[in-house]
Amino acid sequence: MGVEARLAELGVTLPEVAAPVAAYVPAVRSGNLVHVSGQLPFVDGKLAVTGKVGEGPGLVAPADAAELARVCVLNALAAVRQVVGTLDGVRIVRIGGYVASDPSFTGQPLVLNGASLAIGAIFDEAGIHARSAVGVASLPLDAPVEVEMLAEVAEG
Template sequence: MTIDSRLSSLGITVPTVPTAVANYVGYKVVGDLVIISGQLPFKDGQILNPGHLGKTVSLEEGVAAARQCAINVLAQLKTAIEGDWSRVKQCVRLGGFVASTSDFTQHPLVINGASDLMGDVFGEAGRHARAAVGVVALPLGASVEVEAIFQIS
């Protein structure tokens, strides 16, 4: 099964790469690695489920936001590989940031929204190393941000 057919079966349309909100690039290719800048849960031009886990955002909404961040990671990756999914060898690492209250401790469950998507899309090549970190605030009031590193050919 091709990556495009997997995406289709998951009901995912990879969006157009959004414009960076500050002075950085969305990705950088270094040798056989694509380092993807932190992606916010933009969907249809809006931040999906803004706020803080443990206060205004439920666990389920946080998972959905992380999944949307991962879809936006895929948009950056698709641009970096010029649309040729066969170049992707593996997802090496995801970094997940969760805006949360000080007593919220389910950061790994939130970032599973991104990790699970990588597995669904890339199979075994989607398994990766990962960090899931709680933070006080994220850009534009987002509840989740996800960065990634992929190995490509």
Template sequence: MSASERLAELGLDLPEVAKPLAAYVPAKRVGDLVYTAGQLPLFEGRLLGEGKVGAEVTPTEAAALARQCVLNALAAVDSITSVDQITQVVKVVGFVASAPGFTGQPGVVNGASELLVDIFGDAGVHARSAVGVSELPLNAPVEVEIIVEVGPAL
């Protein structure tokens, strides 16, 4: 089953690619790899949550926001090559704006990781970093970037 078919089966649509907030592109292909810029939990140009995880945002809410970040990252990939060309997810990096003492970053980033496995199966299993940070752009609670391997361009 293709990634597009699996997304439809899950009842998910890829959003429009989020416009860059500064001087960068949403995704860049180098050989067989596509690197995405960090993706915030934006939908239709609106940030879906704000604040620190462990204070204003619960870990469960942040995990759901990480899922939106992944959808935005896949949309960025799809803007330069079809998501159906993804052969495997290589790496995920998740940044979690964390309240003092919050150490549940891996659980938050699981929202992103689990969605990738739901979409790509075994090819969605990846290396990962889950990093706690003091601030993220626009006061976002989470930011996710991915690296995927893709097949030849269609």
């Protein structure tokens, strides 16, 4: 089953590609690689949640941040599709994730599992990827999570 058919089977609709918030493009193809710029958890052009991730009042809960990482990765896939035309024949090579973290928060890998598990469900073996999960002091627009991606397009 192709990736596009798998998306339909899962009931996943990719969003419109998010407009860049500065001077860059959402994705660039170089040969058979597609480099996707950092994607924020935009839904309908807006951040539904802002702030730091951690445990406690006034912070974005780690489980909520994991769902936001899933939103980011769907935005990244939309950027890949825009450049390539289809996700069939695409393999995910690497995901890089950034979590705006409360100073005491160390669960960044669990937050990025939201992105990795979504990729695994959509791409199966073609979604096995390398990954980094980094805690940072802040992200653009006060987003809790940002995800970038490297994808490989099958030749042919």
